[in-house]
Amino acid sequence: MVDPLPCDALRWRCDPAKLAFKTTADLEPIRGVIGQDNALASLRFGLETDAAGQNIFIRGLVGTGRLTMVRRLLEELKPVCLTRKDCCYVHNFAQPDRPRLVTLKPGQARAFRRAVHALADFIRDGLSDSLATDALRSRRVALDQRAQREVERITKPFEEALRAANLALVSLQMGPVAQAALFPVVEGKPVAPEELEALKAAGKVTAAQEAQFQDRREAFRKQLEEVTEGVRRVRRDQGKETSAVMEEAARALLAAQVQQILAAFQGEEAAGFLSSIVDDVVLNHLDGGTEQGDYTQLYRVNVVLENPPGRDCPIVIENHPTLANLLGSVEREWSARGPGASDFSMVRPGSLLKADGGYLILEARDLLGEPGAWKVLVRTLRSGMLEIVPGEFQLPWMAPSLNPEPIPLRVKVILLGDSSLYALLDAHDADFPNLFKVLADFDTEIERSPESFAQYARVMARIIKEENLPAFDRDAVAALIDHGARVAGRRHRLTTRFGRVADIAREAAWLARRRGPGPVGSEDVREAVRQGKRRADLPSRHFRALLKEGTIRVDTRGTVVGQINGLAVVHAGPLTYGFPARITATIGAGTAGVINIEREAALSGSIHTKGFYILGGLLRHLLSTDHPLAFSASIAFEQSYGGIDGDSASGAEMCCLLSALTGMPIRQDLAMTGAIDQRGNILAIGAVNEKVDGFFDTCADLGLTGTQGVLIPRTNAGDLMLRSDVVEACRAGKFHVYAVDTIEEALEVLTGAIAGRRGEDGTYPEGTLLRQAVDKAYEYWVRVARSPYMEAEEGGGEAPEEEATES
Numbered sequence: 034m035v036d037p038l039p040c041d042a043l044r045w046r047c048d049p050a051k052l053a054f055k056t057t058a059d060l061e062p063i064r065g066v067i068g069q070d071n072a073l074a075s076l077r078f079g080l081e082t083d084a085a086g087q088n089i090f091i092r093g094l095v096g097t098g099r100l101t102m103v104r105r106l107l108e109e110l111k112p113v114c115l116t117r118k119d120c121c122y123v124h125n126f127a128q129p130d131r132p133r134l135v136t137l138k139p140g141q142a143r144a145f146r147r148a149v150h151a152l153a154d155f156i157r158d159g160l161s162d163s164l165a166t167d168a169l170r171s172r173r174v175a176l177d178q179r180a181q182r183e184v185e186r187i188t189k190p191f192e193e194a195l196r197a198a199n200l201a202l203v204s205l206q207m208g209p210v211a212q213a214a215l216f217p218v219v220e221g222k223p224v225a226p227e228e229l230e231a232l233k234a235a236g237k238v239t240a241a242q243e244a245q246f247q248d249r250r251e252a253f254r255k256q257l258e259e260v261t262e263g264v265r266r267v268r269r270d271q272g273k274e275t276s277a278v279m280e281e282a283a284r285a286l287l288a289a290q291v292q293q294i295l296a297a298f299q300g301e302e303a304a305g306f307l308s309s310i311v312d313d314v315v316l317n318h319l320d321g322g323t324e325q326g327d328y329t330q331l332y333r334v335n336v337v338l339e340n341p342p343g344r345d346c347p348i349v350i351e352n353h354p355t356l357a358n359l360l361g362s363v364e365r366e367w368s369a370r371g372p373g374a375s376d377f378s379m380v381r382p383g384s385l386l387k388a389d390g391g392y393l394i395l396e397a398r399d400l401l402g403e404p405g406a407w408k409v410l411v412r413t414l415r416s417g418m419l420e421i422v423p424g425e426f427q428l429p430w431m432a433p434s435l436n437p438e439p440i441p442l443r444v445k446v447i448l449l450g451d452s453s454l455y456a457l458l459d460a461h462d463a464d465f466p467n468l469f470k471v472l473a474d475f476d477t478e479i480e481r482s483p484e485s486f487a488q489y490a491r492v493m494a495r496i497i498k499e500e501n502l503p504a505f506d507r508d509a510v511a512a513l514i515d516h517g518a519r520v521a522g523r524r525h526r527l528t529t530r531f532g533r534v535a536d537i538a539r540e541a542a543w544l545a546r547r548r549g550p551g552p553v554g555s556e557d558v559r560e561a562v563r564q565g566k567r568r569a570d571l572p573s574r575h576f577r578a579l580l581k582e583g584t585i586r587v588d589t590r591g592t593v594v595g596q597i598n599g600l601a602v603v604h605a606g607p608l609t610y611g612f613p614a615r616i617t618a619t620i621g622a623g624t625a626g627v628i629n630i631e632r633e634a635a636l637s638g639s640i641h642t643k644g645f646y647i648l649g650g651l652l653r654h655l656l657s658t659d660h661p662l663a664f665s666a667s668i669a670f671e672q673s674y675g676g677i678d679g680d681s682a683s684g685a686e687m688c689c690l691l692s693a694l695t696g697m698p699i700r701q702d703l704a705m706t707g708a709i710d711q712r713g714n715i716l717a718i719g720a721v722n723e724k725v726d727g728f729f730d731t732c733a734d735l736g737l738t739g740t741q742g743v744l745i746p747r748t749n750a751g752d753l754m755l756r757s758d759v760v761e762a763c764r765a766g767k768f769h770v771y772a773v774d775t776i777e778e779a780l781e782v783l784t785g786a787i788a789g790r791r792g793e794d795g796t797y798p799e800g801t802l803l804r805q806a807v808d809k810a811y812e813y814w815v816r817v818a819r820s821p822y823m824e825a826e827e828g829g830g831e832a833p834e835e836e837a838t839e840s
Contacts, residue, residue, distance in 0.1 A: 047515055056552045116389070123377055
């Protein structure tokens with residue numbers, strides 16, 4: 034028979050005497066994280082290598098210190114930047130909707146902007162005064178005088194001919210245009226046509242004189258056109274020469290300032306932009322311009338990336354990786370009429386550009402949750418070019434009116450995610466393996482050893498120092514290590530999910546402060562654990578109340594044939610609670626085999642269904658007969674109305690089925706958990722501590738008898754970290770924990786009968802439980818074989834009437 038486990042095997046405790054300090058105030062806080070040597074080596078390689086595609090995916094559960102490790106390691110390594118540059122956007126005079134990119138050396142962007150803005154201010158405020166020199170004015174006067182002489186040379190003979198013909202050349206202003214016209218001269222002065230009509234009416238001009246005036250004007254019309262064209266040509270040439278003089282002078286003035294700027298900021302992009310400014314001034318604004326507003330706003334500089342000399346490589350943590358936050362955006366002016374125009378000055382950088390030459394840290398789950406963000410990130414890493422605001426991810430009315438030139442980008446992306454996300458990306462994105470070649474795996478556990486105890490204490494010292502908490506004495510630290518062992522749930526292991534441990538420490542510190550001055554003690558830690566569970570155990574308390582009231586039926590006394598207490602768990606946030614589940618089995622002669630009622634009701638998960646099918650293989654192994662197994666059985670989780678998954682109840686199901694087959698009753702003061710294989714071995718399961726605690730609570734609510742207990746797989750015995758009250762009940766003989774290796778051992782504990790072992794002849798000894806099972810299976814086969822239905826089927830005839838069957 035199997036004896037209960039000794040009390041010392043039910044819970045491991047950290048001995049405070051093994052901690053070489055009085056309080057955490059005596060310790061040096063640890064830097065970095067602990068227990069992640071392999072992840073640290075992978076991360077270090079990924080950060081220091083410069084090969085293509087060596088972006089990093091950090092795989093691990095939340096709370097293992099991934100982000101802390103990355104930040105501290107980057108601070109420690111101070112890796113060499115991949116590239117350093119400053120970036121600016123400026124107006125593109127050739128394509129206004131495509132702002133030009135100007136790339137500068139690190140730290141030059143701000144000085145370049147000041148220099149260009151000074152140039153723009155000079156153009157707006159000082160260029161006109163600088164062009165108003167005596168020398169330039171003299172040149173313009175000389176050009177005017179020369180043009181005037183040329184005009185006189187052309188018009189003088191014509192004017193003399195006109196005077197001889199008693200006509201005069203008069204310039205008429207027709208709006209903005211001056212028009213030359215021929216007027217008759219009467220009494221020594223030119224007369225307009227309407228005045229001529231008045232003189233004619235007054236008798237001062239005769240009709241013959243008027244006709245003579247008209248004839249003479251027509252005779253000079255062609256010559257007038259030639260003279261007018263000649264004058265226009267002279268004035269046009271004069272304007273070109275004057276403009277050339279002004280342009281030459283303006284270019285000379287601006288060239289001096291441009292050369293000063295280019296001497297400090299070299300590069301084709303800067304030179305091209307400054308040259309376009311000069312061209313625009315000379316061609317469009319030398320005469321004051323015709324555009325509304327301050328045209329020099331187009332000569333300004335928008336700095337989108339700045340890397341001051343001496344600054345460490347940029348490390349950007351993007352907590353909200355939307356498309357706009359990653360790529361950047363183009364702002365728009367809005368008015369009562371809706372969206373307005375945008376220009377180069379409205380381009381805003383995103384986290385990808387801010388991290389250029391450095392490192393961008395992203396949570397993979399957040400990234401995949403933002404529409405278009407993953408696709409854009411992959412495209413940017415693949416091409417090495419950053420395109421701000423791609424149009425395919427925008428609604429037409431929201432699409433920006435600008436398409437800035439793409440920016441060459443070198444950035445190393447560090448993705449934080451769990452194993453499921455890594456598998457998803459690796460399976461469904463062909464670019465992922467080529468872009469994220471470095472995998473850093475974070476373990477959730479470390480070995481339980483004196484070294485890890487010291488590391489735990491130093492981690493607590495760091496948290497206490499950073500958050501200004503009261504010091505913890507070594508008993509409190511030992512209690513935290515105990516809790517870390519329970520969270521790990523594996524023998525000789527401690528959890529590295531320090532987020533959960535730190536939460537307990539913070540609450541313990543809060544409790545200690547309420548208690549009064551002094552360090553945090555072990556009882557504060559244990560009370561913090563109890564209160565944390567109490568806040569999240571409302572479903573568990575409701576379930577226990579239903580059990581106590583009898584609404585949910587679970588027997589914890591006596592024996593029943595075909596009924597056993599299985600154990601299940603429910604999750605409430607980070608906490609897990611165990612509870613019993615009554616499993617029943619019925620059996621009779623037939624050919625249907627074993628029926629899983631949960632599966633038939635579509636409430637069984639795939640793992641539970643697999644565990645159930647294993648029962649069939651185990652039955653064939655245990656009940657090795659010369660005839661088919663001819664019985665129909667059904668197994669059900671009673672009063673279970675939701676989905677069931679997992680195989681941890683398959684061992685209990687097998688025991689329940691054999692009880693129904695043999696009629697051997699099962700102790701109801703025991704519960705069982707454990708998976709099973711087709712050879713009858715009881716296999717390890719998860720959440721063993723929570724399951725034992727859960728059945729103990731049920732027994733305590735319904736009344737402890739001193740015989741109650743739980744059967745667990747022997748392979749889980751080393752994982753036990755039961756609650757202190759459960760251990761004390763076991764020490765007092767009120768509760769028991771049994772560890773079993775095989776189905777035979779489980780049957781003997783549950784029924785009190787000898788299960789039996791198959792002999793060399795392949796049979797079980799007389800009087801054993803499994804011999805009874807074989808004999809009962811034979812009885813069912815005989816009954817089925819002699820059934821009139823079976824005879825009818827074998828003879829090919831029809832089945833007899835129902836009355837004949839009953840008789």
